[in-house]
Amino acid sequence: MFRVGINAQLLSGQQGYRRAGIHHYIAQVLQHLPVDNRLAYFFFTSFDGDWKRADMQQVAPAWRTESPWLRILWEQVAWPIAARRHNIDLLHSMAFVTPIWQPFPTMLTVYDLSFLHFPERFPALQRLYLRSQTRRSCLRARRVLTISESGRHDVHRYFGVPLQRIDVVQPGVDERFRPYKADEVTEFRRLQQLPEKFLLHVGTLQPRKNIPTLIDALARLNRPDLPLVLVGGKGWQYEEIFARIAAQGLNKQVRLTGYVPDEELPLWYNAASVLVFPSVYEGFGLPIVQAMACGTPVIAADTSSIPEATGDAALLFAPQDVATLVEHLVAVLDNAQQTATMRERGLVHASQFTWKKAGERTAHAFLSALSSQ
Numbered sequence: 001m002f003r004v005g006i007n008a009q010l011l012s013g014q015q016g017y018r019r020a021g022i023h024h025y026i027a028q029v030l031q032h033l034p035v036d037n038r039l040a041y042f043f044f045t046s047f048d049g050d051w052k053r054a055d056m057q058q059v060a061p062a063w064r065t066e067s068p069w070l071r072i073l074w075e076q077v078a079w080p081i082a083a084r085r086h087n088i089d090l091l092h093s094m095a096f097v098t099p100i101w102q103p104f105p106t107m108l109t110v111y112d113l114s115f116l117h118f119p120e121r122f123p124a125l126q127r128l129y130l131r132s133q134t135r136r137s138c139l140r141a142r143r144v145l146t147i148s149e150s151g152r153h154d155v156h157r158y159f160g161v162p163l164q165r166i167d168v169v170q171p172g173v174d175e176r177f178r179p180y181k182a183d184e185v186t187e188f189r190r191l192q193q194l195p196e197k198f199l200l201h202v203g204t205l206q207p208r209k210n211i212p213t214l215i216d217a218l219a220r221l222n223r224p225d226l227p228l229v230l231v232g233g234k235g236w237q238y239e240e241i242f243a244r245i246a247a248q249g250l251n252k253q254v255r256l257t258g259y260v261p262d263e264e265l266p267l268w269y270n271a272a273s274v275l276v277f278p279s280v281y282e283g284f285g286l287p288i289v290q291a292m293a294c295g296t297p298v299i300a301a302d303t304s305s306i307p308e309a310t311g312d313a314a315l316l317f318a319p320q321d322v323a324t325l326v327e328h329l330v331a332v333l334d335n336a337q338q339t340a341t342m343r344e345r346g347l348v349h350a351s352q353f354t355w356k357k358a359g360e361r362t363a364h365a366f367l368s369a370l371s372s373q
Helices: 017-032 068-085 124-140 149-159 182-192 211-221 239-247 265-271 286-293 306-310 322-334 336-350 355-371
Strands: 002-007 039-044 057-059 090-093 106-110 143-146 166-168 199-202 228-231 254-258 274-277 298-301 315-317
Touching: 002 068, 002 355, 017 355, 039 068, 039 355, 068 090, 090 355, 106 124, 106 355, 124 149, 143 149, 143 355, 149 166, 166 355, 182 265, 199 211, 199 265, 199 286, 211 228, 211 239, 211 322, 228 265, 265 286, 274 286, 274 322, 286 298, 286 306, 286 336, 298 306, 298 322, 306 315, 315 322, 322 336
Parallel strands: 002 039, 002 090, 039 057, 090 106, 106 143, 143 166, 199 228, 199 274, 228 254, 274 298, 298 315
Antiparallel strands: none
16 A cells, blocks of 8 residues: 655645645545555645545644744755655655755646746745746646646646656546525525625635726726625735725725635625636635536636636636626626526536536545556
8 A cells, every 4th residue: 555645734724825725725635535555645734624534544743833944944854854754656746836845746836827827926035936946846746736727738838747757637526515495595685785686706815816807897887886895805916905995986886805714705706796806816616516516607817727616617818808897797797698608507517617626636636646657
């Protein structure tokens, strides 16, 4: 039996934007790795959560790793030593970087290459570290996992990793993302003081989410009774969003909820008229398929991996094309047949994204890495 050591240090017990992204992916993949008599799983993390299974062994680090620099030190020094002590056969980093000293074969997951697409939006040291160490890790790894076909080609193009060494493991959609009963949705709207129609955006407040374009579209739409709800925590360089809201005179029309607990998020999707996702770059775009699984129409930008997430079930627009975005909003808000068609297509499309499939593909990559030389 092969022993796989997984670096899951980015699991988080704190409510916030990080928990909404990488944490969610890692936790779901861990929960859904298949039982396989060829593989034994060892998870290196100090976080105790609902991802744990009796057939998997957790290995807590020797010191606290909440600080990014302490985590990096642990990954580079303590992790390979601990892995050797547990007779690990394969190291899998769940986020971007593997140890420089590699006494075992390695593989890693790369979620996106935003630090290469938008280097000016990252602190210099963070940008240098991610660029150099992700490249080194990808080139030395037996397998590289990405979460979209777009990401797979990015890793190939930027780092020169052969496509045949890169596997795509797309995220899944939790079962709680589904159409809710009408009375549940009505009660949620009442509690949140929401009208029957409102626009929804789900995502961390950061530049690549392109939220100012959505705000400009709302201003041009000129429907004062139509709120825009921004669900998500503050990331970085979010000041422009608040400035644009003020400049367009939309302070009373735009609502910012901050981070929303996992169990509450499906109700926001169910209650919304449409999810608008104008991001200029995504590793995948999980809110798109979550919204579709809830029966909510989606309007999204036609960039990077987003068309993979939408399939033919959404209306797409160029990220800076405010006029087309407004046209799409009118089409969804004022055309019941359009809404019904998008709902039906979205439910079918979202059903293909499962965490069971993600777990199986990850385990298959483990076996491929262990069998290659």
